[in-house]
Amino acid sequence: MGMKLVVIGGVTGGMSTAARMRRLDPKADIVVFERGKNVSFSNCALPYYLGGVVEQSDDLILMTPASLKRQHDLDVRVRCEVTAINRDRKTVTVRDLASGETFEEPYDKLMLSPGASPIMPRSIAGIDRSNVFSVRNVGDVVAIKQCIDQVESVAVVGGGFIGIEVAENLKTVGKRVALIEGMDQVLAPFDYDMVQILHKELDDNGVELHLSSTVTAIGDEGVTVSTPQGEALVPAQAVIMAIGVAPETELAADAGLEIGQARGIRVNNNYQTSDPDIYAVGDAIETYDALAHRWGRLALAGPAQRQARAAADHMCGMPVSNRGYIGSSCLRIFGRNAACTGLSEKAAKAAGYSYDSVLLFPSDKVGIMPGSHYMASKLVFEVPTGKILGAQAIGAGEVDKRVDVIATMVTMGGTIADLKDLELCYAPLFSTAKDVVNFAALVAENVLAGRMPQVHVSEVRALVEEGAYIVDVREEGEFARGHLKGAHNIPLSQLRSRTGEIPRDVPVYLHCRSSQRSYYALCFLRGSGWSNVSNISGSFLGISLYEYFNDKALGREPIVTDYNCN
Numbered sequence: 001m002g003m004k005l006v007v008i009g010g011v012t013g014g015m016s017t018a019a020r021m022r023r024l025d026p027k028a029d030i031v032v033f034e035r036g037k038n039v040s041f042s043n044c045a046l047p048y049y050l051g052g053v054v055e056q057s058d059d060l061i062l063m064t065p066a067s068l069k070r071q072h073d074l075d076v077r078v079r080c081e082v083t084a085i086n087r088d089r090k091t092v093t094v095r096d097l098a099s100g101e102t103f104e105e106p107y108d109k110l111m112l113s114p115g116a117s118p119i120m121p122r123s124i125a126g127i128d129r130s131n132v133f134s135v136r137n138v139g140d141v142v143a144i145k146q147c148i149d150q151v152e153s154v155a156v157v158g159g160g161f162i163g164i165e166v167a168e169n170l171k172t173v174g175k176r177v178a179l180i181e182g183m184d185q186v187l188a189p190f191d192y193d194m195v196q197i198l199h200k201e202l203d204d205n206g207v208e209l210h211l212s213s214t215v216t217a218i219g220d221e222g223v224t225v226s227t228p229q230g231e232a233l234v235p236a237q238a239v240i241m242a243i244g245v246a247p248e249t250e251l252a253a254d255a256g257l258e259i260g261q262a263r264g265i266r267v268n269n270n271y272q273t274s275d276p277d278i279y280a281v282g283d284a285i286e287t288y289d290a291l292a293h294r295w296g297r298l299a300l301a302g303p304a305q306r307q308a309r310a311a312a313d314h315m316c317g318m319p320v321s322n323r324g325y326i327g328s329s330c331l332r333i334f335g336r337n338a339a340c341t342g343l344s345e346k347a348a349k350a351a352g353y354s355y356d357s358v359l360l361f362p363s364d365k366v367g368i369m370p371g372s373h374y375m376a377s378k379l380v381f382e383v384p385t386g387k388i389l390g391a392q393a394i395g396a397g398e399v400d401k402r403v404d405v406i407a408t409m410v411t412m413g414g415t416i417a418d419l420k421d422l423e424l425c426y427a428p429l430f431s432t433a434k435d436v437v438n439f440a441a442l443v444a445e446n447v448l449a450g451r452m453p454q455v456h457v458s459e460v461r462a463l464v465e466e467g468a469y470i471v472d473v474r475e476e477g478e479f480a481r482g483h484l485k486g487a488h489n490i491p492l493s494q495l496r497s498r499t500g501e502i503p504r505d506v507p508v509y510l511h512c513r514s515s516q517r518s519y520y521a522l523c524f525l526r527g528s529g530w531s532n533v534s535n536i537s538g539s540f541l542g543i544s545l546y547e548y549f550n551d552k553a554l555g556r557e558p559i560v561t562d563y564n565c566n
């Protein structure tokens with residue numbers, strides 16, 4: 001008999017550890033304890049059972065204790081909760097939830113992968129009602145489905161990745177869905193300017209978005225929210241709570257293991273806790289934010305699996321590399337795909353970086369190809385080094401491919417010069433000869449070199465309201481269909497003959513549809529002696545998408561005569 005490994009938690013990190021250990025050591029005695037009814041299920045696919053994309057709940061379960069025994073000789077015991085770690089005896093105390101019996105199991109090495117539990121604040125009156133759910137395991141979505149089959153309206157509380165996926169799936173099956181979020185935006189890893197595109201997409205598809213709204217009570221009629229305007233009732237017959245997760249650290253803390261500043265189990269470079277025979281991975285630990293240079297927490301499946309593999313390797317005496325995390329994620333919201341990696345602009349600011357960003361709307365394929373669409377792309381970089389800090393992309397096409405390229409760059413410490421020269425695949429059906437990411441680097445390089453002074457879409461409302469001199473260089477027909485109030489239309493094709501109209505004594509702001517033509521105009525004017533011209537980053541597409549949802553939600557005066565969001 002080889003090493004005795006006991007694993008607590010039988011899903012992402014736990015099962016990855018057990019499987020890796022089996023590959024490394026055919027003789028190891030491996031026991032996995034899981035509190036729930038199932039192991040090895042796809043947490044990430046749970047919302048898609050609600051929308052019918054995954055038709056049977058059993059399809060969510062990838063392996064069973066029986067198949068794990070047959071294929072990998074793993075001793076997997078479900079409905080067994082570990083209630084204590086007895087470090088002095090090197091055993092765990094286990095309660096068999098079916099029989100009620102308690103027993104001790106010895107270990108040589110112990111892996112903690114207990115995950116994180118959905119936050120269900122006791123301060124919310126009515127949180128214990130039978131129509132209030134959270135989404136963590138297969139049993140949860142089965143219960144939700146049974147309930148929502150009987151109701152028309154559902155409130156989803158929390159605009160993070162899980163809340164949005166749940167909201168989208170419930171809308172797809174015809175429910176009236178209210179999405180309630182305490183912050184002024186959904187999806188915190190995205191910047192406020194980018195996320196407006198997603199606010200519009202949710203709104204366009206009939207999800208009632210309640211931002212800056214904190215749930216205070218749940219009752220017969222629905223959910224009571226506190227907003228800056230006062231209290232309001234959001235009608236709902238069922239409520240799904242998705243306001244975040246709390247790492248399951250109780251077992252570790254009770255055993256005297258170190259809990260870190262970010263409230264996760266503290267581990268070292270090899271994923272060992274403060275007891276070298278006890279390892280921990282996944283949502284329960286805190287890990288190193290490689291960009292913000294601090295300890296943080298990251299509830300994502302890919303990192304949990306990588307950590308599990310590294311920990312099992314270390315248990316077997318193999319060298320381990322722990323690069324910390326940069327945080328990469330993606331999701332679909334109806335017709336838009338969205339992805340992000342590394343630091344957003346606000347995260348770069350919070351981390352104390354000297355940084356800048358560019359926002360652009362290049363085409364994701366050659367324009368005459370079927371399915372071609374703009375891809376809103378934001379690149380965040382350090383000033384003056386040009387080191388890439390992060391990126392966000394939203395579009396109808398393959399945003400994950402673009403963001404993955406940049407995630408690779410971030411991981412390797414790449415700069416915008418590296419990204420500019422990156423040689424990527426090209427054929428018209430797939431991308432453009434200069435891909436979206438190359439474009440982003442080219443624009444960033446111009447900004448960094450001072451060749452392209454810019455203002456951001458978030459600054460345009462103030463410019464319009466103060467009567468700034470804005471030149472729209474789109475053609476007259478485009479201008480007629482919608483433009484910034486007070487803007488001057490001097491199409492690029494007429495610019496050379498109409499320079500007399502452009503003042504030299506006040507700042508001049510240029511835009512077109514996507515900033516391609518306005519960049520040409522900027523080059524021409526700067527080359528002709530204008531020293532006071534700036535480009536509006538993101539141009540009219542960016543302005544329209546940035547303004548649209550707030551104009552509608554707040555009922556405020558638009559700064560455009562009409563929007564162009566397509």
Ligand SMILES: Cc1cc2nc3c(=O)[nH]c(=O)nc-3n(C[C@H](O)[C@H](O)[C@H](O)COP(=O)(O)OP(=O)(O)OC[C@H]3O[C@@H](n4cnc5c(N)ncnc54)[C@H](O)[C@@H]3O)c2cc1C
Nearest residue numbers: 009011012013035043044081082114115282283299300301
């Ligand atoms: C709905 C949903 C969608 C998601 N979508 C994505 C996605 O698209 N992309 C992505 O990267 N990540 C996604 N995640 C996050 C990802 O699933 C987690 O980061 C990952 O599963 C964490 O792995 P883990 O092993 O730490 O915890 P888990 O996979 O949650 O496993 C922990 C297990 O430990 C068990 N356990 C806890 N305490 C004990 C105990 N004392 N005794 C026995 N068993 C115990 C729990 O019952 C649980 O089953 C999603 C999560 C959810 C819930």
